[in-house]
Amino acid sequence: MNAFLEKLRPFFLARTRREKVFFTVFLIVLVLVWTTSFLGRLKAFNLERQVVLADARNQAQWLENRESIEAGYEDALALLQTARxxxxxxxxxxxxxxxxxxxxxxxxxxxxxxxxxxxxxxxxxxxxxxxxxxxxxxxxxxxxxxxxxxxxxxxxxxxxxxxxxxxxxxxxxxxxxxxxx
Missing domain, CATH: 3.30.70.60 (Ribosomal protein S6/Translation elongation factor EF1B)
Incomplete structure (x- = not known):
């Protein structure tokens, strides 16, 4: 990486002051765009992660109460079967x-x-x-x-x-x- 920067240094120093400022501003804007894009993807990832964790907690709760849910279903089905x-x-x-x-x-x-x-x-x-x-x-x-x-x-x-x-x-x-x- 240092060798690459050493090759770029004479190229950058050979430019006029105006070109150096424009190049620096361009790099800063490029880094800001990349950072906001990365933060947006990170936010979407965290939101998806929270949804998956909430679903997992909900599923764990259903599995924990499985016997009572199945018993309630069987009771309701028995009531329906007795009804015409x-x-x-x-x-x-x-x-x-x-x-x-x-x-x-x-x-x-x-x-x-x-x-x-x-x-x-x-x-x-x-x-x-x-x-x-x-x-x-x-x-x-x-x-x-x-x-x-x-x-x-x-x-x-x-x-x-x-x-x-x-x-x-x-x-x-x-x-x-x-x-x-």
Whole structure:
């Protein structure tokens, strides 16, 4: 390294004072840019490290409480098994009855999609209510929650109608649970 600096020294000393100042300022700016870039990468690394450590602590806590979590799952599953869960078609029929009861017109009720996990089936229903009234929609949801307690509202999208701001365009995504028999 010293040999390289000794070769650069005559080159640097042969320059005018203005060139020496510009060269020095350029080197300082280059070092500052490199330092800020390095500090940014170091900050990102530390943030990622903290996330990984937090995940590891969370996972350790889950593993520590594994027996109680599994026991709670088994208890909840036993309660579900003793309850009569409605089938996919029964849920669809009850949803249609409620839609007719609250006179949502027009509406779109798409056929449910089903995913299987272990011994449970999860049916996802998508319902669209263009130009619906908030009071009717709220009452529909409340009655749906009491009539079908095993159906969960996964997503609700509300958009004001452009032509009539008193009405809303609503889209609901519901998930029902059924045993895989």
């Amino acid at each position: 869960l409605p089938t996919r078609n029964e849920v669809m029929a009850q949803i249609q009855e409620l839609i007719k009861k609250y006179q949502f017109n027009p509406f779109t009720l798409n056929p449910p999609t089903t995913t299987t996990r272990q011994n449970l089936l999860f049916h996802t229903y998508t319902i669209s209510f263009p130009r619906a009234e908030w009071d009717k929609l709220s009452a529909f949801h409340d009655e749906l929650a009491t009539a079908l307690p095993t159906v969960n509202l996964e997503q609700l999208t509300l958009i004001a109608d452009r032509r009539n701001p008193a009405l809303i365009n609503a889209r609901l995504r519901l998930v029902a649970i059924e045993f895989n028999r």
